[in-house]
Amino acid sequence: MPNIQILAPHVADLIAAGEVVERPASVAKELMENAIDAGASTVAVEIAHGGLTFLRVTDDGKGIPASELKTAFLRHATSKLRTEYDLEAIGTLGFRGEALAAIAAVSRIEVLTRTAEAELGASLRLEGGASGELEEAGCPLGTTMVVRDLFFNTPARLKFMKKDAAEGAAVFAVVQRVALSHPEVSVKFIRDGRQELLTPGDGQLKSAVYAVLGRELALGFREVKASGEDMTVTGFASMPACCRASRSWQFFFVNGRQVKSPLMMAALEEAYKNQRMVGRFPGCVLHLQTKLNAVDVNVHPAKTEVKFGAERAVFSAVYHAVLSALEGDSSHPQAVLKNTELPGVRRQDSVTPNQIPISTPVRPAQAPPPVPPPVPTVVQVHDSTYTPPSGGQTISRPPTGEKASFEREALPQRAEEHSSQRERCSVTLVSQDLPAPHTAPASGTEEQSLLPYKEPDWRLAGEVLNTYIIVERGETVCFIDKHAAHERMNFDRMKAEGYDPMAQTLLSPAVCRLSPQERDVLLAHRELLEEFGFEADELGADLAVRQAPDYLDAADIPAALEELAQRLLATGSADPAAARDELLHTMACKAAIKGGWHSAPQELERVAAAVMSGQVKYCPHGRPVAIELTKKELEKQFKRA
Structure with missing residues (x-):
């Protein structure tokens, strides 16, 4: 058994530093809190390479007296506590006296500081906790801390740091929180030479919220x-x-x-x-x-x-x-709708207070269907129609004794168009893939045949709440969640065939305000975004989306990207394959029929057919897509059994 020994002070300092300084964001937080405790009215944070190689915090606070500058970097040295009773009512952000010592132990630090009483300031350099010579220096009132080469002497911690973009986003998030916590302080953030945040410092929380969020x-x-x-x-x-x-x-x-x-x-x-x-x-x-x-x-x-x-x-x-x-909020969101110059193109309009841009639930009447199998020859008639589940084409059955004719007619593209054609709908399908039976063709005509129509064993009874499809089969009634079922259909198709969306260029970029972590993880996975039809660039602290999948409405782009970012943050770095599946889940969901929206009968029948055939049982997230109610269970509710 090894002997018990007291650790060397240097090793103990490194261990203690690991509790306080986890990453560059920890350094920024501690230094900004010290600046606020010093009464600063302006604080500027500047970083390079995510803050690992360079991080500077400048304030206009009270400064540190030259005689106390070296003492400030000793463990448990603080100006904020005097006795144990002070711990019962802590009114400052810092109080332990560990932050500066911890930062100095794992980095190279340069300090410039001057108090109001001193004509000249003081300069001090530290490396790995070892202090250099104190020198006089000309500097403005306040303190400037420059932290370089963080974790240069602790490679075990350095190897666990993330990419520069991720570490920089974490620093930005800390700066945002500090700006929101003290709106009376003007906060500036500069990353790699570019200013990304500046709050007015007017003491109004609303101003800070507007600048930060x-x-x-x-x-x-x-x-x-x-x-x-x-x-x-x-x-x-x-x-x-x-x-x-x-x-x-x-x-x-x-x-x-x-x-x-x-x-x-x-x-x-x-x-x-x-x-x-x-x-x-x-x-x-x-x-x-x-x-x-x-x-x-x-x-x-x-x-x-x-x-x-x-x-x-x-x-x-x-x-x-x-x-x-x-x-107490009696206001209601108001949609601001204007006529668009081009058909089918939605323009993002400006909003005023109490007005939120709301996208009218307009979408294609039918989401992109799976690739249909070879279509048999069918005929036009005048009494009833049926939509087969596989191809989404309308097959019309002739009444007995009536002569069949062949035409081609496009399916209705919207529910309104369909409603005007429900009584009579002629369809034309030419047999090309299936061989016709050996029958004697008419002289001078092409060989054609009629395939018998097979009645399904279920009946589409309708839809309720614009969300649930009701299907009757035998003595069972099925309630189908149309969104969940269609989401599964989309996911299976994308998974099997590879996702290759039709991307559309937006007339004006859609500006997305995301958290720093969300923005940077999307920028780090631009190739994956392009695979899913997005093209996005940096626009200050925001993202400017210039291209998006054709199925996605412009108003839905920010929410879709936010969800994609959360998926990537949760699974992207650990398992890229799992992240791709998660993104497919999201894409399938966004492309699916929405609950609460009116759907054309063709859509409902196609979804119902996929569920009733057993092809679709669960949505990609594992939720069931249908529930059953038997005749006996229904009769029990009416006290008939």
Whole structure:
């Protein structure tokens, strides 16, 4: 058994640093919090190569006295605590005195700082925790920290860093959260020489939300403001119609500190109960102000987890504040519709407050069907029609004794056109792939034959709620979820044949505001996006989509890309094949018939045929596509059995 020894100070410092400094984003967070604690009104963050090789934080705060500069980089050296009683009511963002020591232990640091009382500033260099000589230097009021070559002396940690784009996105996310936590501070973020964020610092949370989250998301927010005896909840929460596909846009702050709070998240989403779509999550920027001794921030080295002394009161405060804002909002989203110059092309119109661009559910009457098998010769008649499941062509049966004729006529492309042709629909199909039986052809004519029509063993009874298809077979009634079934049909076709969408170039780019992680993961997988019909470029902190699949409405592009990004973040780097399947799920879903939309009878019959034949049983996500109700079960409900 090895002997117990005390670790060398250098090794202990490296271990301690690993608890505080996980990645460049951790460095940015600690340095920005120090700047805010120093009373800065402006903070600038600049990074290169994701922050691994260069990260600079500049502020105009109080600065560090030259005599205390070396001391600031020692472990447990802080100006924010004096006695153990101060831990009971922590009012600053930093307090442990570990951040600077941890950063210095795993990087090369240059510091320039000057206080208001000093005519000259001070300069100090550190490498791997070892301090150099203190020198005088000319510099403005405040502090500038330059961190280079992060983890240069800890290769075990360095090999676990992600690509520059991913690390840079994480730094950007930290900067955004700090900007939202302190709207009175003007925050600037520069990545690889390009400015991506600048907040006004006017003290108005609305201004910070607009600058950080963008105009579209800000217009979808409603103000939250409520106060009680010991707590105040302020901020903004999204309208139910503006919920997102992930929780990336939920920001919680307690006494100015950004936190991850399952309790506050649960209270927020409980307020939206029965008001939001399944699978969608509300966005928010919520500030909770409470007594300093009512919350414990000394739970985790990163200081992002907190414990509340009265959890029930916190839950109730957040829940009722958000619910009151939702119930007090009497405005309604208004669609802004204008005539388009070209048929079939939708233009994205500008919106004003309380107006949200809503896409009218217009789509092709029939999604791209699977490749049909060889089509037999059929005839035109005048009494009834049938749509075979495999090809989607209308076959008309002749009445007994009536002469058959052959014509070709296109299927109705929209439900409205179909309704005007339901009574009489002539179809023309020329037999080319199937050999005709050996019958004597008429003189001077081509050999043709009539194939017998086979009646299916089920009957399409109709559709209810514009979502569920009702099919009768024997003494059983089937309810089919048309969206789930069609989604499976699309997925199987794409999986078998390879996905090759018809891409369309947009007249004007669709601008998508995504989180930094979502934007960068999409840019890192541009080839995969192109495979699915998207062409996107950077547009500041946004994405400009110039090309999209033809089945996707322009208004649906941001939501589709957001969902794709979440799939890639969850599975892309670990298993590319699994990520491709997940993307196929998304594409199949977006291309499928939508629940709540009116569908043409041809669509309903084609979907019903696929389900009743047993080809489709579950959607790509594993949900059943049909449920059955027997005659006996139905009669029991009516007390007939």
